[in-house]
Amino acid sequence: MQASQDNAYLCPIIAVYNQKGGVGKTTTVVNLAAEFGRKGCAVLVIDVDPQANASTHIGAIDPNLYEKNAIALFCDKKTRTDIAHLGALISQDVNDGFENVCYIPSTDQLDIVVTETLRIHSNRPLEELKARLTLLRDAFDVILIDCPPALSLLTGNAISAATHFMIPIDTSSDYSRTGWVNLMTYIKDKTPETNPDLVYLGALLTRHSESINVQKAIAQSFDELEMEMDLFPGVGKRLPVYIHTSTKVGEASVLREPIRKTARSNKVTKDYNDLADYLLETLSIQQSLKA
Amino acid sequence: MSTDHKKPSALERLQSKIATNGQTQLKAISEVKERNSLVSAVNEASLDIELITPNPFQPRKVFDHEKIIELAEAIKENGLIQPIAVRAADDGYQIIAGERRFRACKYLGHTRIQAVIFDADDEATAMMAISENIDREDLTDYEVGQAIQNIAHLFKKKTELSRYTGKTRSDIYRYLAFNDLPDWVKGRLNGNPSLINRNNAQLLVSFFKEADYVESQHKEHVLAAFNMVEESALTQTLLIPKIRRLIRDAENPRRQSDNVVSKKYALNGKNVGGFSFDDNKVIIKLNSALITDEVANSIYQMVADALAELDAGSDN
Numbered sequence A: 001m002q003a004s005q006d007n008a009y010l011c012p013i014i015a016v017y018n019q020k021g022g023v024g025k026t027t028t029v030v031n032l033a034a035e036f037g038r039k040g041c042a043v044l045v046i047d048v049d050p051q052a053n054a055s056t057h058i059g060a061i062d063p064n065l066y067e068k069n070a071i072a073l074f075c076d077k078k079t080r081t082d083i084a085h086l087g088a089l090i091s092q093d094v095n096d097g098f099e100n101v102c103y104i105p106s107t108d109q110l111d112i113v114v115t116e117t118l119r120i121h122s123n124r125p126l127e128e129l130k131a132r133l134t135l136l137r138d139a140f141d142v143i144l145i146d147c148p149p150a151l152s153l154l155t156g157n158a159i160s161a162a163t164h165f166m167i168p169i170d171t172s173s174d175y176s177r178t179g180w181v182n183l184m185t186y187i188k189d190k191t192p193e194t195n196p197d198l199v200y201l202g203a204l205l206t207r208h209s210e211s212i213n214v215q216k217a218i219a220q221s222f223d224e225l226e227m228e229m230d231l232f233p234g235v236g237k238r239l240p241v242y243i244h245t246s247t248k249v250g251e252a253s254v255l256r257e258p259i260r261k262t263a264r265s266n267k268v269t270k271d272y273n274d275l276a277d278y279l280l281e282t283l284s285i286q287q288s289l290k291a
Numbered sequence B: 001m002s003t004d005h006k007k008p009s010a011l012e013r014l015q016s017k018i019a020t021n022g023q024t025q026l027k028a029i030s031e032v033k034e035r036n037s038l039v040s041a042v043n044e045a046s047l048d049i050e051l052i053t054p055n056p057f058q059p060r061k062v063f064d065h066e067k068i069i070e071l072a073e074a075i076k077e078n079g080l081i082q083p084i085a086v087r088a089a090d091d092g093y094q095i096i097a098g099e100r101r102f103r104a105c106k107y108l109g110h111t112r113i114q115a116v117i118f119d120a121d122d123e124a125t126a127m128m129a130i131s132e133n134i135d136r137e138d139l140t141d142y143e144v145g146q147a148i149q150n151i152a153h154l155f156k157k158k159t160e161l162s163r164y165t166g167k168t169r170s171d172i173y174r175y176l177a178f179n180d181l182p183d184w185v186k187g188r189l190n191g192n193p194s195l196i197n198r199n200n201a202q203l204l205v206s207f208f209k210e211a212d213y214v215e216s217q218h219k220e221h222v223l224a225a226f227n228m229v230e231e232s233a234l235t236q237t238l239l240i241p242k243i244r245r246l247i248r249d250a251e252n253p254r255r256q257s258d259n260v261v262s263k264k265y266a267l268n269g270k271n272v273g274g275f276s277f278d279d280n281k282v283i284i285k286l287n288s289a290l291i292t293d294e295v296a297n298s299i300y301q302m303v304a305d306a307l308a309e310l311d312a313g314s315d316n
């Protein structure tokens, strides 16, 4: 009897997005994926950034060498309806430390090919990714999308396809904030048509330190901004967990492993663990784990 | 002794991992380059649009004018996003990829166009046009078939062709069947490439080879069926059966009934089944939970008796 209920579970699709570069999007996707996987979730990471940082970090094969990649998630008609074609894009060759994690690799050609193809050949160029990911929602416990730092067709697709999104904010400078305001305005304008149910999870402060005045001040400014703009009736505004700074983050990227494997008792390891716990709880992801 | 075996320091471990990462990436890049080595980019330039001619290997037969205008609008707004690809030809340049962009720029009255000039031979040109085009959603099976036909001779085996184009081998045979169609069919296809899909191409080729097919007598019926497809009065999957039907009806005229009978069976005001009757078939549908074996058997027997009577009648 409970089996039929389990079948009804449709997993959340979380887009991690900020058009400002270098704010910790990829770091967050990679480490959240590892934490979710460690806790027993079946995780799928979709890399839609032509830089392919998440693919390189998680995958044991160079993204250049994949014959199938995220291009087919947008441009191949067959993956729209045929789960077998879609499944062929998913790679399971992951580096150590990424248990239960699968991913669809990106390629440096992604942006050019997708933009050119969809502009001409798609009736709904912003909803191609959504059509595919919908087919995968009952096969995983959580899907994470790593976005490029640009307001492009790729990120537009990610935002339409997602059920939830979070915005990493680097509090070490004021640059993230200006980007954030533009971005939220864009999302507020665009998503009512393409994705009315999108839920804003909140801003994720990264490389954050409460003991540095400027960072503390910037963090507080977000609380005010979010209130002022009254954007989404989301679960949270600023996420209750923030990510500390650590040089181990960079080391983990060199070693191509989650930070937990590089430095088990590091603050950032704990931060991503806590963030994963918070999301499991808030999004009721754990329900599917009981099965 | 012990110093020889000292554990690598954290720095050394990172250094060696970075070195490996770098090598892996370079190796991957060189592999990909090798795969693409048929073509080497030479340079990018703004070219006189009049010097440029289309690619003879271009698989696309019909360019949707509206789509070209749409693209032109986009180019007008944003500029040409991606240069077209050309190679030097006799006294100008030939397009390798980007014929639609080229047409759109012409439509806008541009006199120059941004292009990457490649140093590509015929084979590479054909391949690039194909790989640019073959997976485009709006390319018809006929156009893909032509494109595959153009490069088929470059491959020794169908398996290689299949791997290169990403199509299964049986699909390759279907695509290649277009080439074996008679010229009068190809003529129709050139005007309307979506008339026949690859399945029908293959089926038609075998149909034309059947012993009792006589072109002088039967061609008109094939054409009639094509017309029906074009008028959306016939779905492509029924093309061959329809042709056979038309031929049979012409040679063996029989009572034509356009009446389609369709009735419902009801029990206590609820639908429990239906009865329908058209030119092709008679269907009786009943919810079997409501029917005893006896009733089911008597329906069967009634039909069997009726057929037996027909059989007896035709002997006379």
Ligand SMILES: Nc1ncnc2c1ncn2[C@@H]1O[C@H](COP(=O)(O)OP(=O)(O)OP(=O)(O)O)[C@@H](O)[C@H]1O
Binding pocket: A020, A021, A022, A023, A024, A025, A026, A027, A028, A049, A051, A053, A147, A148, A149, A206, A207, A208, A243, A244, A245, A246, A247, A249, A250, A253, A268
């Ligand atoms: N918590 C952290 N502590 C220290 N360094 C960090 C932290 N998070 C990220 N970094 C570093 O910041 C840089 C940018 O991080 P990352 O690549 O995750 O950002 P991004 O938003 O994905 O960038 P892009 O916009 O280019 O995709 C990296 O060098 C990363 O190692």
Ligand SMILES: [Mg+2]
Binding pocket: A025, A026, A027, A049, A053, A054, A146, A147, A148
């Ligand atoms: Mg990134």
